[in-house]
Amino acid sequence: MFLFPQRNPLCVWTCTGASPADRDQAYLPKNFCALLKVTLASFVEGNEPDPSLFLRCAQDFGSELAPSLHSGQAPHGVKGQALEAVVFLDSCDAMRRLHDVWRACVDVAVLAFLDLPRANTPLAHDYFFRTLQQFLSELEKHFGQPLTGEALAASIRAYNHQRSLLSALRAGRAQGHLGALAYHDLCRATHIQDPRVANAQLEAALARMDSNYGTGPRLLLVGSLFVNRGLVALLEERGAQIVAEDTCADGREDIEPVRASGDVAHMLRELAARYLAKPPCPRMRDLPRRLDYLAHLVTGHQVDGIICAYFKFCDLFLAEFPALKALGKPIILIEDEGEVTLSGQARTRVEAFLEMLG
Amino acid sequence: MSGLAHLAAPLVRGEKGQTLRLALLRRMLRGRFTLVLVRAGAMRRVVTRPHDRIASDFFLEIGRRAYAEKKLPVVWTSIFFPAELLWGLGVVPFHPELVSAIATGLGLSSLGVARATETGYAVDLCTVHRNAMGLHTAGFYPRADAFVSASNLCDVAGQMLANLAHQQRKPFVLLDVPASNTPEAVDYVARQLEGIARELCARLQVTFDLDRLREAMHLSNQARELALQTTELRVARPSPLRGSNMLNQIGFIFSMFGSPYGVRYYHALRAYTQHLVHQQTPEQPIQRFRLYWMHVRPYYPADLFPLLEDERGAVIAFEELSAIWWPPLDTTRPFHALAEKVTGNFCSGPVERRVQRALGNVARFQADGVIHFNHWGCRQSQGSLRVVRDQLRRAGVPFLPIDGDGI
Ligand code: SF4
Ligand code: SF4
Numbered sequence: 001m002f003l004f005p006q007r008n009p010l011c012v013w014t015c016t017g018a019s020p021a022d023r024d025q026a027y028l029p030k031n032f033c034a035l036l037k038v039t040l041a042s043f044v045e046g047n048e049p050d051p052s053l054f055l056r057c058a059q060d061f062g063s064e065l066a067p068s069l070h071s072g073q074a075p076h077g078v079k080g081q082a083l084e085a086v087v088f089l090d091s092c093d094a095m096r097r098l099h100d101v102w103r104a105c106v107d108v109a110v111l112a113f114l115d116l117p118r119a120n121t122p123l124a125h126d127y128f129f130r131t132l133q134q135f136l137s138e139l140e141k142h143f144g145q146p147l148t149g150e151a152l153a154a155s156i157r158a159y160n161h162q163r164s165l166l167s168a169l170r171a172g173r174a175q176g177h178l179g180a181l182a183y184h185d186l187c188r189a190t191h192i193q194d195p196r197v198a199n200a201q202l203e204a205a206l207a208r209m210d211s212n213y214g215t216g217p218r219l220l221l222v223g224s225l226f227v228n229r230g231l232v233a234l235l236e237e238r239g240a241q242i243v244a245e246d247t248c249a250d251g252r253e254d255i256e257p258v259r260a261s262g263d264v265a266h267m268l269r270e271l272a273a274r275y276l277a278k279p280p281c282p283r284m285r286d287l288p289r290r291l292d293y294l295a296h297l298v299t300g301h302q303v304d305g306i307i308c309a310y311f312k313f314c315d316l317f318l319a320e321f322p323a324l325k326a327l328g329k330p331i332i333l334i335e336d337e338g339e340v341t342l343s344g345q346a347r348t349r350v351e352a353f354l355e356m357l358g
Numbered sequence: 359m360s361g362l363a364h365l366a367a368p369l370v371r372g373e374k375g376q377t378l379r380l381a382l383l384r385r386m387l388r389g390r391f392t393l394v395l396v397r398a399g400a401m402r403r404v405v406t407r408p409h410d411r412i413a414s415d416f417f418l419e420i421g422r423r424a425y426a427e428k429k430l431p432v433v434w435t436s437i438f439f440p441a442e443l444l445w446g447l448g449v450v451p452f453h454p455e456l457v458s459a460i461a462t463g464l465g466l467s468s469l470g471v472a473r474a475t476e477t478g479y480a481v482d483l484c485t486v487h488r489n490a491m492g493l494h495t496a497g498f499y500p501r502a503d504a505f506v507s508a509s510n511l512c513d514v515a516g517q518m519l520a521n522l523a524h525q526q527r528k529p530f531v532l533l534d535v536p537a538s539n540t541p542e543a544v545d546y547v548a549r550q551l552e553g554i555a556r557e558l559c560a561r562l563q564v565t566f567d568l569d570r571l572r573e574a575m576h577l578s579n580q581a582r583e584l585a586l587q588t589t590e591l592r593v594a595r596p597s598p599l600r601g602s603n604m605l606n607q608i609g610f611i612f613s614m615f616g617s618p619y620g621v622r623y624y625h626a627l628r629a630y631t632q633h634l635v636h637q638q639t640p641e642q643p644i645q646r647f648r649l650y651w652m653h654v655r656p657y658y659p660a661d662l663f664p665l666l667e668d669e670r671g672a673v674i675a676f677e678e679l680s681a682i683w684w685p686p687l688d689t690t691r692p693f694h695a696l697a698e699k700v701t702g703n704f705c706s707g708p709v710e711r712r713v714q715r716a717l718g719n720v721a722r723f724q725a726d727g728v729i730h731f732n733h734w735g736c737r738q739s740q741g742s743l744r745v746v747r748d749q750l751r752r753a754g755v756p757f758l759p760i761d762g763d764g765i
Contacts, residue, residue: 027744028741028744029740031735032741096738096741097737097740097741097742103745113708119532127543285509291524313482313737315483315484315517316517319479319513319514319517319521320521321478322521333480
């Protein structure tokens with residue numbers, strides 16, 4: 001969706017990434033979020049960044065206006081184009097500090113740093129609405145044109161549709177009609193493509209669903225932005241069934257449809273309220289609601305075991321981990337170093353876990 | 359803190375067998391008269407500086423109310439939540455992070471950290487919190503009637519307190535502090551603070567008394583003024599105070615302000631400092647270099663300080679975490695004033711605020727260099743260390759990061 005046509009990509013920041021990194025060590029401490037280290041490395045090394053290192057660009061800005069913790073995704077067409085600017089969200093201590101380091105070490109301007117409330121209350125909705133409004137005026141200044149209600153409504157409708165398609169595909173995966181890896185790739189692709197292109201792919205995949213996958217243990221995957229592709233591949237290879245996932249890219253993005261009506265301000269209010277009402281991640285420190293949500297996934301999908309695959313040094317998720325034992329299912333914590341593939345040690349632990357689940 | 363460490367060390371060392379010792383300590387903490395006896399007896403002999411005695415009194419008093427008495431609700435709070443509000447509500451604030459540091463001085467951190475690991479807390483998390491969690495599991499922390507946390511500056515604090523609240527089926531309230539300190543952000547925090555005050559009162563069956571809150575803020579303002587005067591006295595050459603003794607100020611600034619102890623403590627500290635300045639009798643006799651210290655310290659007895667201060671003659675002239683950054687609290691707009699204080703913390707928000715503060719203090723205290731203690735696991739303080747280092751070095755300030763673990 002082109003909210004602001006004829007411009008280069010402008011990215012919304014996120015947790016994302018996955019490429020080997022060493023030189024980031026010079027900029028960030030070694031015991032720092034593995035995800036952000038690899039992300040920064042791809043910029044400071046002067047490589048052309050992998051599109052999967054980006055969040056949604058302003059042209060399809062969002063989801064809609066991308067107001068979620070890790071929402072955002074690689075902008076389509078970023079490869080080969082110069083980045084104009086990035087936008088950071090106040091997601092966690094690590095992200096705030098990356099914002100500091102970025103401004104000092106990376107030659108791509110920061111357009112804004114957005115406060116993102118940690119509450120789902122009318123007060124927080126209002127604060128977030130005003131943050132988005134302020135941000136929008138900066139975007140309009142940057143792009144030299146106003147955002148029209150029609151453009152925003154079209155974007156909202158496209159993402160509403162995308163979420164319903166993903167939801168149907170997710171149900172297909174849970175019932176064994178769609179491979180976990182195929183679903184994972186489709187889901188990731190939605191974050192790096194124009195939603196109209198991505199939606200067409202999702203519709204095609206939905207029409208193709210018919211095969212049978214996995215008869216092994218039924219798993220819930222929990223992660224921050226997304227889980228390692230190597231882990232998904234291993235689970236599929238071993239016949240395990242991923243019946244539910246709780247990550248920013250899959251599960252927690254599943255919000256109620258946003259009403260695409262009224263003027264821009266009205267839609268911004270809607271977006272603010274909907275995004276803050278998402279299934280909560282640890283950042284919201286709303287443990288009762290989070291455990292209820294996860295318990296609902298566990299019982300609703302008859303989950304046999306839970307795999308928490310967290311980026312190494314991610315405080316928010318690591319500090320919450322012991323509380324998830326209350327879900328009453330066998331649970332394992334895998335720490336992701338941000339590499340593309342799963343480490344040998346992690347593979348062994350996952351295999352032992354699957355064996356234990358039978 | 360050092361006072362308490364001295365006090366309890368003989369208790370811990372004197373018994374045979376770790377289990378017995380720990381059981382004894384747990385029991386003593388909850389004994390109705392233990393803390394009173396400790397205060398009356400040993401403390402007077404061990405703690406000599408007047409302000410240290412008041413600090414010990416303060417923590418013993420908190421201990422007495424939280425462990426032995428059952429009169430007032432105990433609210434566990436993260437360090438960055440405004441203490442004035444809790445004093446103003448008439449509850450007992452208990453800071454697990456502070457007590458984690460104190461317990462480290464008492465030699466209890468290996469137990470705390472080990473217990474936390476057993477309960478599933480990853481070894482990469484900050485040891486301040488792991489130690490706190492472990493000591494709680496081991497039965498060394500008092501009861502809790504509610505939990506509150508500010509979200510700024512430390513992601514782990516809120517999560518740990520939320521976990522405990524859930525485990526104990528007690529209320530948990532988060533103060534969501536935006537990274538920016540615009541008027542909108544201040545207003546957002548002020549309205550939350552008002553809501554939190556009312557919610558805590560309702561859930562803890564405490565009456566909200568605006569005059570009591572104003573009184574707490576008034577006490578905070580008095581302590582603030584005295585702390586600022588002490589800071590001014592510390593500009594003197596030679597530096598009147600031994601900096602390693604002042605690296606515990608963070609604990610006082612975040613817990614005492616709003617209580618009468620804050621005023622008494624800073625009154626005594628100012629008088630003591632003034633005396634040293636006038637008499638030209640600094641606590642640290644050999645002073646070759648002046649340092650500005652950033653972030654926390656090792657809370658166990660570390661060789662680092664005798665080496666720095668006595669062998670090398672480097673005096674810590676001032677510490678980043680001893681700074682008073684907020685304006686006097688406007689008691690006619692209590693929630694707004696506290697919101698300004700919280701959002702104005704120079705360690706929050708973009709790192710430039712912290713660098714500017716450091717450069718200002720380096721100039722003001724004529725520091726020859728800066729030491730940054732990189733407490734393992736603290737992402738907020740170390741994440742942008744590279745930027746802090748580069749900007750200080752660019753300004754011609756020698757900068758030494760020291761890796762370590764404070765716990
Ligand atoms: S939430 Fe965790 S994974 Fe995401 S950026 Fe922060 S530390 Fe990294
Ligand atoms: S040292 Fe850092 S991570 Fe640890 S408690 Fe303090 S602010 Fe939090």
